[in-house]
Amino acid sequence: MNLFDFTLRIKGFPIAEARKRLKEIQQIPEASFTDYIENAKAEIVQHHLTNTPFYKQFLDSTDVSAWERIPILRKKDLQIPLSDRLSKDFSLKKVYTGKTSGSSGTPLHYAKDHFCHALTWAGIMDRFGWYGIDFNTSFQARFYGIPLEFKGYQKERLKDRFSNRYRFPIFDLSEEKLESFLRVFRRKKFDYINGHTSSIVLFAKFLQRKNLVLSQVCPSLKTCIVTSEMLFPDDKKLLEKQLGVSVVNEYGASELDLLAFTNTKGQFQCNSESVFFEIVDEDGKSVPYGVPGTILVTMLYNKAHPFIRYEVGDLGVLDKTSTPKKPILKQLLGRANDNAILTNGTTVPGHTFYYVAKSAMGENSIVQEFVMEQQTLENFSLTYVAERDLDTTEIDMLQKALDTYLGVSVKLSCKRVEMLDRSHRGKLKQFISHL
Incomplete structure (x- = not known):
């Protein structure tokens, strides 16, 4: 039937x-x-x-x-x-x-x-x-x-x-x-x-x-x-x-x-x-x-x-x-409104941060999932799921990749969580702007 x-x-x-x-x-x-x-x-x-x-x-x-x-x-x-x-x-x-x-x-x-x-x-x-x-x-x-x-x-x-x-x-x-x-x-x-x-x-x-x-x-x-x-x-x-x-x-x-x-x-x-x-x-x-x-x-x-x-x-x-x-x-x-606005006035599409993470963390990264958020023009935060905290070397590599891809220096904070919040339909947004 x-x-x-x-x-x-x-x-x-x-x-x-x-x-x-x-x-x-x-x-x-x-x-x-x-x-x-x-x-x-x-x-x-x-x-x-x-x-x-x-x-x-x-x-x-x-x-x-x-x-x-x-x-x-x-x-x-x-x-x-x-x-x-x-x-x-x-x-x-x-x-x-x-x-x-x-x-x-x-x-x-x-x-x-x-x-x-x-x-x-x-x-x-x-x-x-x-x-x-x-x-x-x-x-x-x-x-x-x-x-x-x-x-x-x-x-x-x-x-x-x-x-x-x-x-x-x-x-x-x-x-x-x-x-x-x-x-x-x-x-x-x-x-x-x-x-x-x-x-x-x-x-x-x-x-x-x-x-x-x-x-x-x-x-x-x-x-x-x-x-x-x-x-x-x-x-x-x-x-x-x-x-x-x-x-x-x-x-x-x-x-x-x-x-x-x-x-x-x-x-x-x-x-x-x-x-x-x-x-x-x-x-x-x-x-x-x-x-x-x-x-x-x-x-x-x-x-x-x-x-x-x-x-x-x-x-x-x-x-x-x-x-x-x-x-x-x-x-x-990606979404037209999922863009980061930087201190020099330029706009960067949100999917850039996927390549930032890939560049810094490589194929064997311990990070399973992540969300990058922009809090202010120069402040960004990374929330990620991993079996342990990123060490100083890994965070430094991420910071350097971020500065390279964005073309300006920004401040990055990192936080490990057990699980990322998804929307009620299960979608995961890898970049969120709070500007």
Whole structure:
């Protein structure tokens, strides 16, 4: 029985129709794909201009004949009740609703019409299918957070049961807990791992210390799909070595859709079927392929709620080999607001601190996980998990690497903890600014 499909259907999400539409889009030839995108963009703008009072007011008589004149939609523009943002033919009872985790700022309540939500799932299942994963039959090892209140906890556990997955809650990643995870892998026949990058990396480091390869412990394991956090090249190598399977990177936004997914050629391929993905400069103008900028996403099929030229909050670079049908995300540079501001006025992206740590600590570092925080323009603190305190030499190396990468001298304090705090969804932010 196709339980996952059945669950979507009984909830009112037309998955069969969505799959059919997705296939039709995928069959559009490259030469005609630009026309498909342009028509879909014009149709969704016209729909919300006609049917969504919130969006009509947001546009405020803007000339929408030129795409780049359409104002960028940001989360701050959506901080009104969800019911006041819906198209006139929809109500809260007739749409799929959700809430973002708020890990990058204020949580956002959002909505999708039922066909749009089904199309999102059709796209996700299509991408997972590249690696032989079938949501109806494949057994998932799920490294995610879980609500701790009783009702939310029970709801997630029920969803896990109907979705053919076993959840490894990631708020406690102590040595004892990781040992219990390993015992589960020894007795269950998982097909794939899916979950937050940092948690799976920590599990891989645990396996490394035990000199174990997970695919030898769990021979049914085929692949690992990481999501929600940055996947750095060194961490990918570690995962591939210690898990013994291919590692796939997924990039998405819960209020939107699946945005990019590693294809079987190793390219980070953007979703071009149900969203329009663009990278722009500070003036909202598209930048050439190969140039970094701010990621904007337009949902082409969400008639319940407008997400048009919506600023996700991330920075990225499209590869020069990109085409309208097959855009390739060369680099995902992390959150646009996760930057350090220095005493000389320069701004440094938060992912820089990952490379600072790698440079100073090396491959055999005792540090398992860390968070770097900026307290003031010149004061930074490192909170880390390790079996012992960093010694003076290790801290000096870290200080030198920090000064080198930042280009200015800063003050660093270090603190060892047993466990790092994660958000209620299990995400780990490796850099936090308190400025």
